[in-house]
Amino acid sequence: xxxxxxxxxxxxxxPGCGHGVVVNNISKALSExxxxxxxxxxVSDIGCSGLVDPLFATHTVHGLHGRAPALGLGVAxxxxxxxxxxxxIQGDGGATIGLQHLLEAARRNIDITLLVFNNLLYGMTGGxxxxxxxxxxxxxxxxxxxxxxxxxVKLAHQAGAMSSARVLSPVNFTESIKHAxxxxxxxxxxxxxxxxxxxxxxxxxxxxxxxxxxxxxxxxKVNEVNYRTTTSLLNFVKEIPILYPTKIEDNYRILLAGSAxxxxxLAAELLAKAGMYAGLHATMKGEYPVTVGTGFSVAExxxxxxxxxxxxxxxxxxxxxxxxxxxxxVQKYLNNGTSxxxxxxxxxxxxxKITKPFSRKVGKxxxxxxxxxxxxxxxxIIPINAFIEAIKPHKHSELxxxxxxxxx
Amino acid sequence: METxxxxxxxxxxxxxxxxxxxxxxxxxxxxxxxxPSNKFYSYGSLRFPLFLAGPDEITVLQWMSGLSAAGKLPxxxxxxxxxxxxxxxxxxxxxxxxxxxxxxxxxxxxxxxxATTGAQGDLSxxxxxxxxxxxxxxxxxxxxxxxxxxxxxxxxTSVNLRxxxxxxxxxxxxxxxxxxxxxxxxxxxxxxxxxxxxxLPYKTYFADETLVPPFIPVANNKHLVRLNSSTHDDEGxxxxxxxxxxxxxxxxxxxIENSIDKYLFYELDNxxxxxxxIVTYGISAGACRDAVKELRKNNVKVSLLVVKxxxxxxxxxxxxxxxxxxxxxxxxxxxxxxxxxxxGKQHKSNVYQVNKMGHMxxxxxxxxxxxx
Ligand code: SF4
Numbered sequence: 001x002x003x004x005x006x007x008x009x010x011x012x013x014x015p016g017c018g019h020g021v022v023v024n025n026i027s028k029a030l031s032e033x034x035x036x037x038x039x040x041x042x043v044s045d046i047g048c049s050g051l052v053d054p055l056f057a058t059h060t061v062h063g064l065h066g067r068a069p070a071l072g073l074g075v076a077x078x079x080x081x082x083x084x085x086x087x088x089i090q091g092d093g094g095a096t097i098g099l100q101h102l103l104e105a106a107r108r109n110i111d112i113t114l115l116v117f118n119n120l121l122y123g124m125t126g127g128x129x130x131x132x133x134x135x136x137x138x139x140x141x142x143x144x145x146x147x148x149x150x151x152x153v154k155l156a157h158q159a160g161a162m163s164s165a166r167v168l169s170p171v172n173f174t175e176s177i178k179h180a181x182x183x184x185x186x187x188x189x190x191x192x193x194x195x196x197x198x199x200x201x202x203x204x205x206x207x208x209x210x211x212x213x214x215x216x217x218x219x220x221k222v223n224e225v226n227y228r229t230t231t232s233l234l235n236f237v238k239e240i241p242i243l244y245p246t247k248i249e250d251n252y253r254i255l256l257a258g259s260a261x262x263x264x265x266l267a268a269e270l271l272a273k274a275g276m277y278a279g280l281h282a283t284m285k286g287e288y289p290v291t292v293g294t295g296f297s298v299a300e301x302x303x304x305x306x307x308x309x310x311x312x313x314x315x316x317x318x319x320x321x322x323x324x325x326x327x328x329x330v331q332k333y334l335n336n337g338t339s340x341x342x343x344x345x346x347x348x349x350x351x352x353k354i355t356k357p358f359s360r361k362v363g364k365x366x367x368x369x370x371x372x373x374x375x376x377x378x379x380x381i382i383p384i385n386a387f388i389e390a391i392k393p394h395k396h397s398e399l400x401x402x403x404x405x406x407x408x
Numbered sequence: 409m410e411t412x413x414x415x416x417x418x419x420x421x422x423x424x425x426x427x428x429x430x431x432x433x434x435x436x437x438x439x440x441x442x443x444p445s446n447k448f449y450s451y452g453s454l455r456f457p458l459f460l461a462g463p464d465e466i467t468v469l470q471w472m473s474g475l476s477a478a479g480k481l482p483x484x485x486x487x488x489x490x491x492x493x494x495x496x497x498x499x500x501x502x503x504x505x506x507x508x509x510x511x512x513x514x515x516x517x518x519x520x521x522x523a524t525t526g527a528q529g530d531l532s533x534x535x536x537x538x539x540x541x542x543x544x545x546x547x548x549x550x551x552x553x554x555x556x557x558x559x560x561x562x563x564x565t566s567v568n569l570r571x572x573x574x575x576x577x578x579x580x581x582x583x584x585x586x587x588x589x590x591x592x593x594x595x596x597x598x599x600x601x602x603x604x605x606x607x608l609p610y611k612t613y614f615a616d617e618t619l620v621p622p623f624i625p626v627a628n629n630k631h632l633v634r635l636n637s638s639t640h641d642d643e644g645x646x647x648x649x650x651x652x653x654x655x656x657x658x659x660x661x662x663x664i665e666n667s668i669d670k671y672l673f674y675e676l677d678n679x680x681x682x683x684x685x686i687v688t689y690g691i692s693a694g695a696c697r698d699a700v701k702e703l704r705k706n707n708v709k710v711s712l713l714v715v716k717x718x719x720x721x722x723x724x725x726x727x728x729x730x731x732x733x734x735x736x737x738x739x740x741x742x743x744x745x746x747x748x749x750x751x752g753k754q755h756k757s758n759v760y761q762v763n764k765m766g767h768m769x770x771x772x773x774x775x776x777x778x779x780x
Contacts, residue, residue, distance in 0.1 A: 071473055076474070225458055230457065242416075285583060
C-alpha cells in the first residue's frame with residue numbers, strides 16, 4: 001500500500017510478520033489525521049521493528065537498542081514545536097533494555113508518542129525472550145523462568161504518561177494510534193504483533209499469549225522545555241585591582257588545615273584575593289571528603305610575584321593547623337622546617353610551630369582568619385588592609401573583620 | 409605586577425569554558441552529577457539557554473543527540489565513569505554526524521578510582537572510542553587562556569565538521585581558582601550554522617569536496633532528513649555494506665583527518681638547537697613551562713611542545729617531534745598514553761618518559777629526567 005506517509009518500499013519483514021500490519025495502521029492513522037509527512041519524525045530503535053525507516057516518507061532517525069525513547073524525547077525538546085510530532089517505535093526487547101528511558105519520558109510528559117511493537121521476543125537476534133514475554137508464552141517456548149513480565153502500560157501510567165494502552169486486536173490499531181498521536185503529552189501504545197519465524201504464528205493467538213488489553217489515562221499538564229535568556233558569567237567575576245604594595249619577591253605556598261564548618265575554604269579564597277589586592281598572582285584549591293559537612297577541610301593557596309604555571313603544592317612554606325582533623329591531613333609536612341601556626345586546642349609536637357588561642361579568642365569559625373591575620377602582620381607579608389579589602393564584600397564582613405582585628 | 413590595563417580576577421577554568429561555549433553558540437547543557445565536573449553543572453545551569461538535569465549518563469547523551477538533530481548545539485561534562493557509559497551513544501552521534509561537545513574532566517582511575525584526584529588517564533580510551541578506529545577531534549587546554557580559546561574552537565569544530573567533539577581537561581585544571589587577567593579573553597562570535605552548498609534533492613549525508621554534508625535539522629518543512637546510526641548510504645538509508653555506504657563511512661574519517669590543519673593548536677617554545685624536546689599537554693604543561701626555565705638556566709638546550717589539539721595526531725606534530733634528537737613525554741598517567749599513541753610500545757633509545765599517578769607532575773620530576 002502506498003500513501004503519502006509511506007514510501008511504497010517493500011516491507012523488509014518475514015512473510016506473515018505482524019510488524020507490517022502495524023506499519024500500515026500507523027500510515028492509515030496519520031493519513032486520516034491529515035498529517036504532512038514532513039511534520040512527522042519517526043525515531044526507531046534496533047531490532048526488526050527498527051527496520052521501518054525506509055518505509056516512511058517522513059523524517060526518520062534510527063538510533064540504538066533500547067534508547068529510542070530518550071533520543072525521541074531529545075528531538076521533541078529540541079524542536080519544542082507542537083506542530084511537529086515525534087513518534088518513537090521500538091520492540092518489546094528495546095522497551096526492556098531502555099525501560100528507564102520509557103519511564104523518564106512518561107515522567108516528563110513532553111509531547112511524544114511511543115509505539116511498542118510487542119511480539120513477545122527479540123526477533124532479529126533469534127527469538128530470545130524479553131522482559132515483556134508473558135509466562136504463557138515462555139511456557140510454550142519451554143523457557144522455565146518463573147518471572148512475570150513487566151507491565152509497561154501500568155508502569156508508564158504510574159510514571160505519569162498522559163495515556164498508556166495495550167491493544168491486542170489489529171482491528172483496533174488505527175483508532176488506537178490516532179488516539180495516542182492526538183493525545184498531548186507522552187502517550188504509550190503497546191501493539192501486539194506476531195513473529196512467525198520465532199514466536200506466535202497467527203494473530204488469533206495474540207489474545208491467549210498476551211497480557212490483557214488495557215487503557216489508562218492521567219490528567220496532567222503537558223510539559224515544554226524552557227529556553228531562557230541569560231547573562232554572561234563574567235558579570236559575576238569580580239575584578240580585583242591592585243590597591244596595596246607587597247614586599248614579596250618570590251612566592252609563598254600556604255596550606256590551611258581544619259575541619260568542615262571551620263571556614264577553611266572561605267579563608268583560602270579571601271587570602272588569595274588579599275594577595276591579588278597587593279598585586280600578587282594567586283591560586284586556590286580545596287580538598288575535603290565527599291561528605292562535605294564533616295571531617296577534614298584542607299585548602300592550598302599560592303601567592304607569587306610571578307605568573308604561576310605549576311599549581312601543585314609539594315613543599316608548603318607555611319601551614320595553619322586549626323583542628324585535629326586538619327592535623328592528620330598535614331602531618332607529613334610538619335618538622336621540615338616549615339613555619340606552622342596552630343590553634344592551641346590542637347596538641348602535637350613541632351619545633352617550628354607557633355601556638356595561639358585563636359579559636360578561644362574569636363570562635364571556631366573565624367579562628368583561621370585570625371591566624372592568617374596574625375601571620376600576615378608578624379611577617380609583613382602584605383598590608384593587613386589588603387586582607388580586609390578581600391573580606392569587605394562578604395555578607396558577614398563586620399564579624400569577620402572584627403575577628404582579624406581582635407588582638408591575640 | 410600586572411600592567412595598568414590588566415583586569416585581574418580570581419576565577420576558574422570551568423567558568424571560562426562554560427562562558428566560551430555559550431558565546432560560541434552552544435545553547436543547551438544537559439547535566440548529571442559527577443565529580444570533578446561539578447562546576448560545569450552549576451555554571452551550565454545558570455548560563456545555557458536550556459538546562460536539563462539528565463537522569464543518567466546514557467540518557468544525557470541521547471537527549472543531546474536528539475537536541476542536536478533538531479538543530480540545537482548541546483554540551484555536557486563528565487569524567488571517565490560517565491564517558492564509559494556514553495561510549496555507545498557517542499558512536500551513534502558520531503555516525504549520525506551530530507554537532508555537540510562532551511567535556512571530559514579526568515580523574516584518577518581505574519574504575520571510580522579517586523573522584524577528587526586529578527589525572528591524565530583517559531587519552532587511550534578516547535583514542536579508541538569510535539569502533540573501527542575513527543578519529544574524534546579532541547582539544548586539551550593547558551591553561552586558562554586555552555580553556556577559553558579551545559572551548560570556542562570545540563564548539564566551532566563540532567559545527568564545521570558536523571561531529572561530536574571532546575574537550576579533554578582534568579580536575580586540577582577546572583577546579584583550581586587562579587588569578588587571571590580577563591583582558592586576555594578575546595571576543596567570541598557565535599558559529600555560523602547556515603547550511604551551505606545544498607545540492608537538491610537534499611540527501612542528509614551527501615557531501616561535496618569538504619566531505620562535510622550540510623546540516624539541516626530534522627523536521628525541516630522542505631527537506632526530508634534521515635539520520636542513521638547504522639551503516640547507511642548518503643541518503644541515510646540503512647545498508648549492510650554497499651559501496652555507497654562504505655564510502656560514506658570512510659568519509660567520516662577523512663573529513664576529520666583531512667582538515668586537521670584548520671583546527672590544529674599547539675605551542676612550540678623553540679630553543680636554537682634540536683637537542684631536546686619536552687612534549688606535554690593539559691595539566692602537566694604548567695610544570696613543564698617552569699622546568700624549561702630552570703633547565704635553560706642550567707644551559708640545557710631544551711624546547712617545549714604543548715599539544716592542544718591532542719587528537720587526531722596531526723602530521724605537523726609528528727614532524728616537529730621527529731626533528732629533535734631527544735624527546736621527553738611528560739604526562740600524568742602510569743604508562744605514557746600520548747607517547748604510546750605516537751611511538752607505540754616499541755622501545756626507542758632517544759624517547760624518555762616522565763609519568764606519575766595520583767599526584768601532579770612537578771617541575772623537579774621533569775628536571776630529573778635530564779640527569780643534570
Ligand atoms: S524475525 Fe520475526 S519479528 Fe523479525 S521480521 Fe521475521 S517475523 Fe518479523
